[in-house]
Amino acid sequence: MDVFGLTCGELADEFGRRYGKGMFHAAALYREIFKNGNETFTHAPEFAASFALAGKIAGDMRTPACRIQSRIDDGEVVKFATALTDGCVVESVIIPTQGRTTLCVSSQVGCQMGCRFCVTGSMGFVRNLTVSEIVWQVWAARFLLHHAVDNIVFMGMGEPMDNLDAVIQAVRVMIDQRGLSIPPNHVSVSTAGHGDGIRRLAAIRPAHLRLAVSLNAVTDALRSRLMPINRKYPLAQLKDALMAFPANKRDFILIGYVLLAGVNDSIEDADRLAVFLEGLPARVNLIAYNGADDSPFTAPDDAEMIGFRDRLVERNIFVRIRQSRGRKVMAACGQLGASLAKDGRRSGS
Ligand code: SF4
Structure with a gap:
């Protein structure tokens, strides 16, 4: 059981x-x-x-035989690694923000999406997490690390849509009021742009569960280069899936856009992004790229980020620049898994 x-x-x-x-x-x-x-x-x-x-x-009764293998702190941000029973390791990040404590959870060991700017993507895919292994990350953050986690983002290792049944059941356990009692509108499931997954999520999600999309480029040529999933679900198909995602007045789709200097951060890109978002109840988070040491990409400077943001504001897009926290400990967006070997195990262990 x-x-x-x-x-x-x-x-x-x-x-x-x-x-x-x-x-x-x-x-x-x-x-x-x-x-x-x-x-x-x-x-x-x-x-x-x-x-x-x-x-x-x-x-x-069975409970997951997981254990916290390590934790690293960067100010208030805590990255912890969970050792699973088969020796695989996944990473999660606790990020306190004003009035909220967010946990970024992993849904897979590795990821098969291969996004060019992402450390997890460079590991390749090892396996899906079970429902229990996903829920355990929340339990551990609350009761072993003593952080009052009340906001969940599926933005850790893995593409949640590739493990959607387990992700949805894990969410149902997390939001159960007799248990962890996370408010459903404090749970965001992120995707690199899996059109079929978005449609399925729309059909089976618990009410008010939020959708987040990691967009990062607004031409098919560039997006296919940065995020190979775009070859299967080009921007027009992705937009169709997003337009069909049901939204009531208080719902919005979170659009993540990682800015890569000289790649996707021009004013023309901002204009194209505004056009892509027409008709969508979207909020945009702009995030400066956090590179691995050997990455070909760099982050734009603050002035370029502000210029990009202001252009979106002029075009009536709800947009914020999000400070990517936890850079020093490789806990920021796209950095998880940096210390793991290709088989999903801890390097050197
Ligand atoms: S950004 Fe997300 S979907 Fe893309 S490779 Fe990284 S973990 Fe996978």
Whole structure:
């Protein structure tokens, strides 16, 4: 019984099938694990009169045998590496911002998308994470590292749309009010532009879950060069998928645009971006590139970034320059996995 992979309701159903019990006991177990951060539940008062049942459940239940292998701090930003049972390692980043604590979670070991500016992409794909391994990152950030995480972005290692069933089930567990209780509109699932994945997400997402798109170029020639997924889903198809994504008044699609000096940061690019966004309920985050040491790309200077932003503002685009935090510890956007070997294991371990 994989507790980290189940909502409380699903756990109650499982208790019904296995033990003839229901929500009373399931909610107690769920509270101990996900609200109180305990690894056991047998001390809960709901089990005081049922020692035999508690023992049987404890014997049947599985929690992820993950462990925090390392953590590195850069000011308030914390990057931590999780060692999985098969020796693979994934990285996650805790980013406190005003009034919120964001956790950037990974959904895969490595990534097959091969975006040219991304360290994870250079690893290639190793495997998908399970639901439990995704949820464990949130549990560990809260209860092992003691950060009050209340905002989740699937912008760590991996393309979430390539592991969408696990990602959606993980989100359902994260937002369960009897457990981790992350508000659904504080969860963003990001994609490099997987058109079919966006359509599927629209169909199966929990209400208010947010979509984020890593766009980064607005001509097919450049985008296909930077992000090979664009060959499968060119900009016109991506726009169609985004236009079909349901949005109520308070919903918006987050567009990430990493600025690469001399590559995608001209005023003409800003104009093309504004045209691409016409008709979309979009907000744009501009992020200066964070390079690996041997990268062919560099970040534009502040004046160029401000010029790009101002051009978008003139064209009535909601846009912010996001400071990419955690650069020193390779925890910023596109930097995760820098210390891992190609097989997804820790270099040198
Ligand atoms: S940017 Fe995202 S989708 Fe692209 S290679 Fe990196 S992890 Fe994969």
